[in-house]
Amino acid sequence: MLRLDAVTFQNGSFRLAADLNVAKRRKVAVMGPSGSGKSTLVNGVAGFHEAITGRLFWDGAEITAMAPGKRPVAMLFQDGNLFPHLSVRQNAALGVRPDLKLSVGDWTRVDAALAEVGLGDLGARKPAELSGGQQSRAALARVLSQARPILILDEPFAALGPALKHEMLDLVERLVEETGATLLMVTHDPGDATRIADDIILVEGGQAHPPSSATKMLANPSPALRAYLG
Amino acid sequence: MAGRAQPVNPVWGSVAAAVVAAAILGALCAVFWRAEASLGLGPSDWAAIRFTVLQAALSATFSAVLAVPVARALARRQFAARGALVTLLGAPFILPVIVAVFGLLAVFGRSGWVSTVLGWVGLPPLHIYGLHGVVLAHVFFNLPLATRLLLQGWRDVPSEQFRLAAQLSFGAGETARLIERPMLARTLPGVWAVIFAICVTSFAVALTLGGGPRATTVELAIFQAFSFDFDLSRAAWLSVIQIALAGIAAVIALRLTPFEALGTGLDRPVRRWDVGARRLIAQDTMLITLAALFLLLPLSAIVLSGLAAIWHLPVQVWHAAGLSVLVALGSTAVLLSLALPMSWAIAAGSASRVEVAGILGLAASPLVIGTGFFVMLNPFVNPQSLALPVTALVNALMALPFALRILVPGAREVARGYGRLALSLDMRGWPYLRHVLLPRLMPRIGFAAGLAAALSMGDLGVIALFADPELATLPLQMYRLMAAYQMETAAGAGLLLLVLSLVLFWAFDAGGRRGAAA
Numbered sequence A: 001m002l003r004l005d006a007v008t009f010q011n012g013s014f015r016l017a018a019d020l021n022v023a024k025r026r027k028v029a030v031m032g033p034s035g036s037g038k039s040t041l042v043n044g045v046a047g048f049h050e051a052i053t054g055r056l057f058w059d060g061a062e063i064t065a066m067a068p069g070k071r072p073v074a075m076l077f078q079d080g081n082l083f084p085h086l087s088v089r090q091n092a093a094l095g096v097r098p099d100l101k102l103s104v105g106d107w108t109r110v111d112a113a114l115a116e117v118g119l120g121d122l123g124a125r126k127p128a129e130l131s132g133g134q135q136s137r138a139a140l141a142r143v144l145s146q147a148r149p150i151l152i153l154d155e156p157f158a159a160l161g162p163a164l165k166h167e168m169l170d171l172v173e174r175l176v177e178e179t180g181a182t183l184l185m186v187t188h189d190p191g192d193a194t195r196i197a198d199d200i201i202l203v204e205g206g207q208a209h210p211p212s213s214a215t216k217m218l219a220n221p222s223p224a225l226r227a228y229l230g
Numbered sequence B: 001m002a003g004r005a006q007p008v009n010p011v012w013g014s015v016a017a018a019v020v021a022a023a024i025l026g027a028l029c030a031v032f033w034r035a036e037a038s039l040g041l042g043p044s045d046w047a048a049i050r051f052t053v054l055q056a057a058l059s060a061t062f063s064a065v066l067a068v069p070v071a072r073a074l075a076r077r078q079f080a081a082r083g084a085l086v087t088l089l090g091a092p093f094i095l096p097v098i099v100a101v102f103g104l105l106a107v108f109g110r111s112g113w114v115s116t117v118l119g120w121v122g123l124p125p126l127h128i129y130g131l132h133g134v135v136l137a138h139v140f141f142n143l144p145l146a147t148r149l150l151l152q153g154w155r156d157v158p159s160e161q162f163r164l165a166a167q168l169s170f171g172a173g174e175t176a177r178l179i180e181r182p183m184l185a186r187t188l189p190g191v192w193a194v195i196f197a198i199c200v201t202s203f204a205v206a207l208t209l210g211g212g213p214r215a216t217t218v219e220l221a222i223f224q225a226f227s228f229d230f231d232l233s234r235a236a237w238l239s240v241i242q243i244a245l246a247g248i249a250a251v252i253a254l255r256l257t258p259f260e261a262l263g264t265g266l267d268r269p270v271r272r273w274d275v276g277a278r279r280l281i282a283q284d285t286m287l288i289t290l291a292a293l294f295l296l297l298p299l300s301a302i303v304l305s306g307l308a309a310i311w312h313l314p315v316q317v318w319h320a321a322g323l324s325v326l327v328a329l330g331s332t333a334v335l336l337s338l339a340l341p342m343s344w345a346i347a348a349g350s351a352s353r354v355e356v357a358g359i360l361g362l363a364a365s366p367l368v369i370g371t372g373f374f375v376m377l378n379p380f381v382n383p384q385s386l387a388l389p390v391t392a393l394v395n396a397l398m399a400l401p402f403a404l405r406i407l408v409p410g411a412r413e414v415a416r417g418y419g420r421l422a423l424s425l426d427m428r429g430w431p432y433l434r435h436v437l438l439p440r441l442m443p444r445i446g447f448a449a450g451l452a453a454a455l456s457m458g459d460l461g462v463i464a465l466f467a468d469p470e471l472a473t474l475p476l477q478m479y480r481l482m483a484a485y486q487m488e489t490a491a492g493a494g495l496l497l498l499v500l501s502l503v504l505f506w507a508f509d510a511g512g513r514r515g516a517a518a
Helices: A038-046 A088-093 A104-116 A132-146 A162-179 A190-196 A214-219 A223-229 B011-034 B043-076 B082-094 B097-108 B113-120 B131-156 B159-167 B172-200 B204-209 B218-227 B232-256 B278-312 B315-347 B352-363 B366-377 B383-424 B429-457 B462-466 B474-483 B487-517
Strands: A002-011 A014-022 A027-031 A050-058 A073-076 A150-154 A182-186 A199-204
Touching: A002 A038, A014 A038, A014 A050, A014 A199, A027 A038, A027 A190, A038 A050, A038 A073, A038 A150, A038 A182, A038 A199, A073 A132, A073 B383, A088 A104, A088 A132, A104 A132, A132 A162, A150 A162, A162 A182, A162 A190, A182 A190, A190 A214, A199 A214, A199 A223, B011 B232, B011 B315, B011 B352, B011 B366, B011 B383, B043 B082, B043 B131, B043 B172, B043 B218, B043 B232, B043 B278, B082 B131, B082 B278, B082 B429, B082 B487, B097 B113, B097 B131, B097 B204, B097 B278, B097 B474, B097 B487, B131 B172, B131 B204, B131 B278, B159 B172, B172 B232, B204 B218, B204 B474, B218 B232, B218 B366, B218 B462, B232 B352, B232 B366, B278 B487, B315 B352, B315 B383, B315 B429, B315 B474, B315 B487, B352 B383, B366 B383, B366 B462, B383 B429, B383 B462, B429 B487, B462 B474, B474 B487
Parallel strands: A027 A182, A027 A199, A073 A150, A150 A182
Antiparallel strands: A002 A014, A002 A050
16 A cells, blocks of 8 residues: 655645555546646655655555655656667666666566567667657556556656557556556546546645545546536 | 756765866965065056957957858858858867967968968058957957857847748848847847957967067966066966956856857758848858858968978977877866766756856966966976876866856756656666766767867967977977978978867767767
8 A cells, every 4th residue: 555644745845735545556547737736746656756744655664765766666757758869678678777787587577578568579779760659668668677566657648649648548557457556647637537547636725635436536526626627 | 856866976076076176276376375466567567468458358349240240141041051151160169279370370471362462462461460460360269159159149039030020021121120139239248258258368379479568468478477587476476467357357258148159050040031132142142251261261271381291290290299189188088077077966956066166267267277286386396297287187177167068958958858767767876877877968078078179189378388398289389380480390280280189079079979879
């Protein structure tokens, strides 16, 4: 279980309060108006924003002071998920060892991850030689080889067209099911939430509310959510 | 966002900055300690100060004013060689001063090309020693710089403004009044101030074309106090004066210049609809041709006069060339080992002290630093025995502000674009440097290294202060040949120096770009 115990994240002069739990293997959409702090929440969980009060736990172990790279979190950012000068295979391999000194067994794992996302024969290419959808797949291969129990998506598919975005979300759902990861996903689109999420965390007014069932929330939105959805 | 932590430790940048600050401030302290203020300001000191300010002001004014029509012509015309010409405008930056002076003498000197033509129609030859010559050489170096800076100003005008001008059928006059003049009012003072600051500390031009009681700059007076009078305390006192002058000039320049001096993308002209008049086209063609000739004639003079001599240069010249290459490579290594960690620390946003150390070099001139080092070393060793390492170090310190201007934006880009990804992958230290930062920065590192190597290769400053008669870098050797009127050998040495400077620059720059592509 991911536990945010009376946490306040600081992002510049902005503060976001969160006191909530996310059960293991849940798929959670993080929704709310622009500037409400969705990104601050997930970046705080990933360790990029400091928790000035409260404590974070994963599986009962405290992670509040852990460096981002030591946390049980893999993350897809809005952009800059791949190093453009490294090959797709190297990019994916960074998830195993950041110094790229991989054993033969490690490389096999990387290649399996690439095959898993459908890039089995494109490992030698540079990201610029891939289409937008293929680049997203490559980033997912990196996340797969990181093999962390929490996956965070900070709107990485925002630049893709609707069909491609749905394809990527389906792939994410499959990978999360297979690996048993817990998913936190920032989104503006209630369609994304119904497509993939079990729960929704509503972020508004400097506060992240505890997750509750996506179907129920969307069928019967609270005033705050209704104001956002319009 | 990513301001909290970065995958490289900024401590190394602080260490490098401390080394730089210690070297520069140490030299300044030594100078202050050794200077005898009781000397006061004699008439010759006042003359030197007056001449320094006068030639710098004239050079800056001519360069900035002449650059306006040239930059305007380049900004509104498209032609085949435009890209090449804009690149050529960057060349004087890495052109050894002594080589340029030789070329200018060949074109504008007493027995140069222009004087010959004047002789055909019965006019007296030109005379370019003294104030004329110093200003001419400074304009040769800084007109291209001013043109590039103003071109940047034109490029920064949103292209919508020119489209709006077309909609309202502006002629060139309306465009000038409503768009160009406001832009120039913002940029010209900065351009003038930068060139003024450069010319205040210029040494080699004054050494070769100035001199005598009426054309001696403070920088040159330091050298003369040193080498002719062996008067260390007077040299130190003059250095204090020079620190004040250069410091004031640098502060003014930093105040007035918000722009990036080494901007790219200048080769893309904005489409214009207001300048089709035939008279304007003829005028621009003439201006561009004149500017190109002003740059190309001295360069061709060097190549033409050097070609004959370069095949049988005496062995001392080759020896000097070898030493110069070593100094240039050593200086580049020192520069990179200081500038790289400093740029990372500045990009991490945690160290404004590092930035201050980076621009200290602007306020101090090479001869001042050289004098300071001489004062510090003199009690312990014979400073002449350290001439080459000191030259390499001072050259690196002088190139540092430029290198940081090139490297810091790139380091910032990497930190912004990939810092979080690297942190989330737990990439730090050497793996991060090797796989992310260095490859991403490689084109900029190559460019900075190329500039540093070429600047050091062509430097005629500290080496003149420290070298004994047996020892010379190539620029110094060339200067000695010119002083001894061995013009043919000097021409060969000049061509060799030009080629070596360009090759060093090209090798590093191209190497950096290839390293990035691999």
